[in-house]
Amino acid sequence: MKSDIITIKDVTISFGNSVIIDDLSFDIRRGETFGLLGSNGSGKTTIIRALLGIYRPTNGTLLIEGKPYHVNQGVKLGYLPEERGLYKKEKVIDVMTYFGQLKGLSYRESFDASMKFLARVQLEDKATARLDKLSGGQQQKIQLGVTIIGDPQLLILDEPTKGFDPINRRLLMSIIEEHQAKGATVIFVTHQMEEVERLCDRIILLKGGKAAAYGTVAAVRKQHGGASLDDIFVSIYSDEEESDV
Amino acid sequence: MYNLSTVIRFEVIRTVKKKMFWIMAFLFPVVVAGMFTIVFFSNSATSDALKDTEKQKFSFAIKDDTAQIDPSLINAMGGTTTSDVDGAIRDVKSGKIDAFFHYPKELSTQQIDIYGRDVGLFDNGRYDGVARSILTLSASQSVDINTRTILQGEIRIHSQTYKDGQPYDGMKQLIAPGVFLLLFYILIAMFGNQMLNSTIEEKENRVIEMILTTIEARTLIIGKIISLIVLAFIQIIAILIPIVALYLTMREKLELPGIDLTSIPLDPIRIGIGFVLFIASFILFTGLLVTVGAASPTAKEAGGFLGVVMMMLFGPLYAVSLFVSAPQSGIVQFLSFFPFTAPIPLLLRNAVGNLSYTEAIIAIVILSASAAIVISLAVRVFQYGALEYSRRLNLREIIIGR
Numbered sequence: 152m153k154s155d156i157i158t159i160k161d162v163t164i165s166f167g168n169s170v171i172i173d174d175l176s177f178d179i180r181r182g183e184t185f186g187l188l189g190s191n192g193s194g195k196t197t198i199i200r201a202l203l204g205i206y207r208p209t210n211g212t213l214l215i216e217g218k219p220y221h222v223n224q225g226v227k228l229g230y231l232p233e234e235r236g237l238y239k240k241e242k243v244i245d246v247m248t249y250f251g252q253l254k255g256l257s258y259r260e261s262f263d264a265s266m267k268f269l270a271r272v273q274l275e276d277k278a279t280a281r282l283d284k285l286s287g288g289q290q291q292k293i294q295l296g297v298t299i300i301g302d303p304q305l306l307i308l309d310e311p312t313k314g315f316d317p318i319n320r321r322l323l324m325s326i327i328e329e330h331q332a333k334g335a336t337v338i339f340v341t342h343q344m345e346e347v348e349r350l351c352d353r354i355i356l357l358k359g360g361k362a363a364a365y366g367t368v369a370a371v372r373k374q375h376g377g378a379s380l381d382d383i384f385v386s387i388y389s390d391e392e393e394s395d396v
Numbered sequence: 397m398y399n400l401s402t403v404i405r406f407e408v409i410r411t412v413k414k415k416m417f418w419i420m421a422f423l424f425p426v427v428v429a430g431m432f433t434i435v436f437f438s439n440s441a442t443s444d445a446l447k448d449t450e451k452q453k454f455s456f457a458i459k460d461d462t463a464q465i466d467p468s469l470i471n472a473m474g475g476t477t478t479s480d481v482d483g484a485i486r487d488v489k490s491g492k493i494d495a496f497f498h499y500p501k502e503l504s505t506q507q508i509d510i511y512g513r514d515v516g517l518f519d520n521g522r523y524d525g526v527a528r529s530i531l532t533l534s535a536s537q538s539v540d541i542n543t544r545t546i547l548q549g550e551i552r553i554h555s556q557t558y559k560d561g562q563p564y565d566g567m568k569q570l571i572a573p574g575v576f577l578l579l580f581y582i583l584i585a586m587f588g589n590q591m592l593n594s595t596i597e598e599k600e601n602r603v604i605e606m607i608l609t610t611i612e613a614r615t616l617i618i619g620k621i622i623s624l625i626v627l628a629f630i631q632i633i634a635i636l637i638p639i640v641a642l643y644l645t646m647r648e649k650l651e652l653p654g655i656d657l658t659s660i661p662l663d664p665i666r667i668g669i670g671f672v673l674f675i676a677s678f679i680l681f682t683g684l685l686v687t688v689g690a691a692s693p694t695a696k697e698a699g700g701f702l703g704v705v706m707m708m709l710f711g712p713l714y715a716v717s718l719f720v721s722a723p724q725s726g727i728v729q730f731l732s733f734f735p736f737t738a739p740i741p742l743l744l745r746n747a748v749g750n751l752s753y754t755e756a757i758i759a760i761v762i763l764s765a766s767a768a769i770v771i772s773l774a775v776r777v778f779q780y781g782a783l784e785y786s787r788r789l790n791l792r793e794i795i796i797g798r
Contacts, residue, residue, distance in 0.1 A: 203608075203609045204608075204609075205605060205608055205609070220609075222608075222609065222610060222611055222612055223398055223612070228609060228610075230609045232602075232605035232606060234602045234605060235605075235606070236601040236602030236603050237603050237606075238597070238601060238603060239601050241410055245406075245410065249406045250606070250610065252399075252402045253399050253402055253611050254610060298606075
């Protein structure tokens with residue numbers, strides 16, 4: 152049995168009078184790929200931000216490697232946030248190298264890793280281009296490169312395929328699979344069910360800040376009569392869609 | 397503070413690579429010279445104060461080699477006549493009399509020597525004013541056209557003031573500690589906008605979440621503040637190099653006056669106080685502008701606050717004559733010890749020599765404590781205002797956190 156890398160216990164997060172996360176508990180095991188699923192506004196991003204210390208929980212504990220997350224804790228983290236962007240007026244290689252250094256690499260290691268990634272995603276000729284001169288898809292690739300530089304042991308990807316065309320989506324999936332193969336723990340925040348079925352070991356579906364389903368992909372499907380994750384998602388959130396309409 | 401040097405290096409290098417940084421360095425001396433000219437010519441308060449000083453009564457002795465000045469006029473103005481030049485100078489040095497005027501025999505070719513007790517940068521001008529008035533009044537009383545022509549003609553005056561028995565040149569004394577006032581003015585004027593925008597950039601570019609999960613907010617903020625200080629000094633050097641080079645190469649062609657650096661008095665205590673006040677003030681205002689930037693969702697919104705900060709900081713310049721001539725007045729004391737208006741009054745008063753050691757110590761404590769509070773506030777605001785992309789953070793949220 153794999154040990155837990157993340158423990159979330161009895162967590163409630165409120166902003167003013169609105170409760171975003173309501174007494175939520177789950178854990179994520181070392182080396183697994185975990186799907187954090189839910190409709191818009193279900194609290195997926197909020198729980199990630201609280202896990203990473205950006206938000207304070209109203210109640211409960213959120214632990215990575217047994218401790219509340221701190222940047223100097225020694226966890227090699229790669230985080231691709233939902234709200235993403237980089238220093239747009241700077242050169243691609245400068246930004247990538249900077250983040251590599253912030254993650255503990257030397258300048259040379261960071262530069263080499265950046266160039267290797269750029270070659271991998273066929274953007275080596277853009278190394279000295281300013282980020283704002285790149286297309287949206289190219290900027291997304293650079294953002295991904297910044298996330299995975301330094302070979303993180305914990306990879307948190309919030310809506311990683313947002314803004315990607317099918318070709319780049321496939322590239323992203325193969326990069327995630329490479330990190331899975333290296334033993335990294337991957338948290339995948341999304342509502343793209345086919346990617347979840349392909350990549351995730353276990354999932355949690357959030358609804359109104361609570362767990363609507365939690366377990367292995369197979370167990371969740373079994374609980375819902377063997378339906379596909381797509382159908383399960385629709386059945387869980389259909390009342391929200393109707394109320395939205 | 398792990399990663400502090402990485403942040404500083406990144407911030408400094410990316411800024412010095414920008415053309416605008418160097419354009420600013422070369423344009424700024426021109427802009428500053430223009431602004432000082434405007435302030436100089438519009439500061440009527442200073443010239444009014446000078447006229448008032450001419451009316452002040454003070455004790456003086458005169459040796460009149462022209463033999464054209466009426467002794468009764470001297471007596472009427474509160475002065476005495478003497479024939480002992482050395483004795484009169486000794487009396488000025490010891491404080492027995494306030495001033496001694498020596499009118500030479502040939503006013504058209506020789507200079508008038510004035511010896512006075514130092515009464516402050518602006519008030520020392522009263523000796524010159526009275527010496528001229530005596531000549532003007534004497535000319536008006538004279539019936540002889542030749543005498544009137546001589547007395548009303550071009551005259552040259554040489555002044556020497558004394559403090560505690562020693563020669564004292566208020567203007568030269570001002571140079572070394574005054575450098576910090578000039579530095580502070582230039583740096584804030586040049587870097588105010590950059591300080592303000594240094595944290596907005598992370599927010600506007602949506603890079604803040606990646607940053608906050610990679611390094612401590614405190615490291616980033618302190619790194620940014622240090623990099624701004626480093627950049628400021630690079631820019632100062634960039635401004636000075638062409639000026640010094642131009643002076644050295646063109647001095648003879650343009651017949652510029654020589655500068656004897658050894659004649660500039662160096663008072664280590666005043667220079668030290670100036671340096672500490674400068675550093676504390678610079679850190680305080682850098683922290684303040686970084687805090688405003690961190691609390692604002694966009695550069696446009698933060699821009700409104702920049703005007704307020706600049707008004708508080710440079711507004712006291714309009715009361716410059718008060719800082720020199722009335723340092724103990726209520727308004728000067730308030731502006732000197734209220735942290736957000738204090739830098740200019742304190743640096744100016746230290747330069748002209750009317751900031752007491754006790755006042756300096758109190759001011760340094762106030763500025764340093766304010767700087768520490770403002771920087772810790774900046775870190776907190778950056779941390780908790782990080783994800784507020786569309787609205788400004790309110791004070792309650794800053795204090796309790798999210």
